[in-house]
Amino acid sequence: MTYRAPLKEMRFFLRELAGVDEVCGKPPFEDASPELVPAILEEAAKLAENVLAPLNGAGEADPPRLVDGQVRETAGFAEAYRQFAEGGWSACSANPRFGGMGLPHAINSAASEMWAAANLSFSICPILSMAAIETLESHGEAELQEKFLENMVSGRWTGTMNLTEPQAGSDLAGVRTRAVPEGDHYRIFGQKIFISWGDHEMAENIVHLVLARIEGAPEGVQGISLFLVPKYVPEEDNTPGERNDLGPIALEKKMGIHGSATCAMVYGEEGKGAAGWLIGEENKGLSYMFTMMNSARLHVGLEGVGLSELATQKAVAFAAERVQGRPLGRRDGAIIHHPDVRRMVMFMKSMTEAARAISYKAAGALDRSLTGEDGARARYELLIPVAKGWNTEVAQDVASLCMQVHGGMGYVEETGAAQIVRDARIMTIYEGTTAIHANDFIGRKTQRDGGAELSRLLLEAGETCALAAKSDRLANAAGFVGASVSHAQELTQWLLKEGDETRAAAAVNFLMGCGTLIGAWLLLKSALAAEAAMEQDPHFHQSRIRICNFYAAQVLPRAEACFSAARRASLPDQWLTDMALGI
Template sequence: MSDYRYPYQEGVFVLNQLVGLEQICHQAGLDEFAEGLAEAVLDEASKLGSEQLAPLNVTGDRLGATIENNNVIETPGFSNAYQQFCDSGWPSLAGNPEFGGQGLPNVLAVAVNEIWQSANLAWSLCPLLTQGAIEAIETHGNDQLKQHYLPKLISGEWTGTMNLTEPDAGTDLAALKSKAVPEGDHYRISGQKIFITWGDHQMTDNIVHLVLARLPDAPAGVKGISLFVVPKYLLDEQGNPTAQRNDAYAVSLEHKLGIHGSPTCVMSFGDNGGAIGYLVGKENQGLACMFTMMNDARQGVGLQGLAISERAYQHALAYAKERIQGTLRDGSRISIIQHPDVRRMLLQMKSSIQAMRALVYVARAESDYVNNAADETAQLKHQKRNDLLTPIVKGWVTELSQELTYLAVQIHGGMGFIEETGVAQYYRDARILTIYEGTTGIQALDLIGRKTLVDGGVAVSDLLSEMRDDLGAISAPELQDIVTATQAAVEHAEDAKQWVLAQAAQDASAAGSASVSYMMLMGYLCGGWLLTKSAAIAQRDLANEGADLEFLNAKIISARFFAEQMLPRVGALLAAMQSGGDTIMAMSEAQF
């Protein structure tokens, strides 16, 4: 079983060379931290990930969480690891300094989060959900909510949850039944929520639940939803938790395919008179607040797809180097990494992971550019790009992670099907990623609807224009085959955009039928574009004195493999889109 190590050199390359961490620091007034920031932070984070979290990954899978008298008991060892995580200041890395945060760039926090998620995906879900709660309260909460809850959430002393889904209302929030009755300065919340990640545990003094519910006179549908803070323990006037337990309990744990160390709870609010909750934002405007949480979480889940793929790759690579199978003509035995097909699978994993990492980090950097924009025009530009990339990050990266974790099992052969080798856990853990925080189909509809049709394709056109400019600026003759392949993919994406705009106006089923193909097309294109840019940087740096030639040449090989083996999928996906939705809608229900 392989040890986990963050791909330090690759992460630093993406942050410094592709994302522009130094520029982000300059815009944020953090010039004194810019030089060597990525190296120092990632080096320290890697120690906690490798030494503390990674060894607990198998423990969480085999033991999981338990529930006793409506109290969830986390996996042994998780609480100690969480305390070390907080003591080292990691939760506050990118937090607002006004509430005790360190104020470092969001994109740096994403790189650090990759470490936690690769090391122990189930454990890492707890701080991920807390970040969503922080975003919602900071963006929409009143001053009292911010003062009472943000310092403790940002420090990690408390954790947060998102309570959206109900037994009869999954994706369809219009069917939500949970109630909120006004009572003085608060509300009485009642109802049941399911699939609540880290809905209860004993690692912190308090848990802050963000709960969607309806007021008695709320309009029907999604326009009648409000968002509430519902703490596990009520607070006193100074914002400190009291001994009074709120009427919010985990009543059972789900038995799942993977992420066993993450307690997925059925939460019941109001079985004993009603849970006390506090309004976030305005009444009946909870949907906007929810999307603040959701969009942050969607990029976070995309990062998980990258992280679990990296962990699976390291596991498969170690096995391929060690597993002896096959004989040369001289009778010597060889490891399976020398077999061409095993190399194909490993290089598909390696190049795809590099594409995923580049996209995830670049997308998250957009939030830093939004926060530090010099004017409203620049802020709007970066916000649109952030909005456009979010469903691609969530949808494409998590879908590709299914293929990559499968390849890790395949490289192990029959041993991959045996739990003791450990690689099956990554395959099982990855399966949830395409589902929670909005399924692949929902991400695809968001991209084709809200992010393409609503603005007439302007945001997509701006992205394609930037790609053309970047590719046109690469003059190195050694890279022209990669550039040409990527330019062809850009034009396929242009055709896809034009098809969407033309067909959606005349065929009601066109967008829905083509949406997943469109999203995956854009994902492969974004990955290819960023790998081609990376190859150009690597080619340039080969001439530098003291350059790591092995690393830089490997970057170029990875980009070439992706252009040759993965980018052709863009053309195939375009063809699938252009076939239209007639066949998809042709069968009657009975024929299925």
């Protein structure tokens, strides 16, 4: 089975949920037009299907190697990256001033979904580069932008994110990497781990964005600064110059994403320190890095969508061909006709579409915020922990169901189902664990504004339910979603009155319940649009309605279970003591 990009579904969600037609032509997207969207997506699909997907198995079987201090990527990846860069894909949403296309982020999100579905390991490299570009555009001094951005936007140079250290994972207050002033730059000393694509030979240069502490800076996260540290220090003409004092010292041996070079990096091993340039102001590095992290988190959520789509396609293709047993009411036939196999496939399909809807809605909110629309930034920030946290948990369920549909054949390597399970597992961990995003959602995104933005979203969902209740096809789904909206509203108000400990204990269930509900709302919203356009493409639009109805009836009850568990988080005598746990 070969991955095929679901272009029709993508275009539908971009138009009906992301609102891409509405932002095209408005600053800063003056050069974009709705008429270009199909052609852009079709070209992205060709690269994903014909170039990246055939290399997915190669990265699994022949992962990168560290040879004489240099990472050598999987054979074929360098040529694939050359085609990626020459196609201008690194420049999708970048500023035209530096050679970018200036396209809406929603369009780039659809392309990113394709890269991840076709070859997750490969896709991590350009996605991190895009996040680094956005960070440098937002916070870098003009001189740094002029020196680095054109080469990064063109794809000649790639970018990375360097946060984690052996003693500082999710808690960055423990960062020990040092920055020593030297003239107009700094010398960086320290070690970073888990650096995706920290080294490779696919591009001429690699630009590392590194969190470090200037000597004498305050303790904790208040004393962290952000530095641009290139693998090769550029010459005056912006070509790569001498090798900087940095490099990989090991490649991590991982459960999945074997084709991605995950490096342990050392800065200053030769003693002189790696030359680095301060981005923005001293001691504000973490706030700047949140620009890169939010971009990366949106894209990790899209990784969840892409891998879920791949898993669903693989499961459907296998189930349509595999003959085993006798389906009810039939003399013979493929297992797709067994009711429980059909149930699993429908779970996979509907959850994948819900995750896509959330990611595209978040990207659309980002685009609207850039056009100056009031309230759009708050909606984007509310949806980011959902798009990352919920979507990647969905990917675990969908990947597991893919293996289950395959049965014993899924547990052996030849079908590729096992690789999907392995690759998906990292998504709920990197760029912030599910718990981190749950605490962000219930804390910064809900408690901080007294639940105002979440309440606005739930109010919109209620209005959608009122419209859908008038439809014979969607009345049942509208009732189910409407009831869940009411429960979410009640729970939100209750949590706002509770203490920090209760909110923390309830956070993951609250996030998962809200994610499931928001997915239901957006599927209902898209089903209304499909019903209005039924005559244009009856089969496609009828499928959107059926997916919505299945999700509301069979998946949405998970939200009710999560909301109930969140409400019961503070009940006494349910948590074991340290002694009982053997601590």
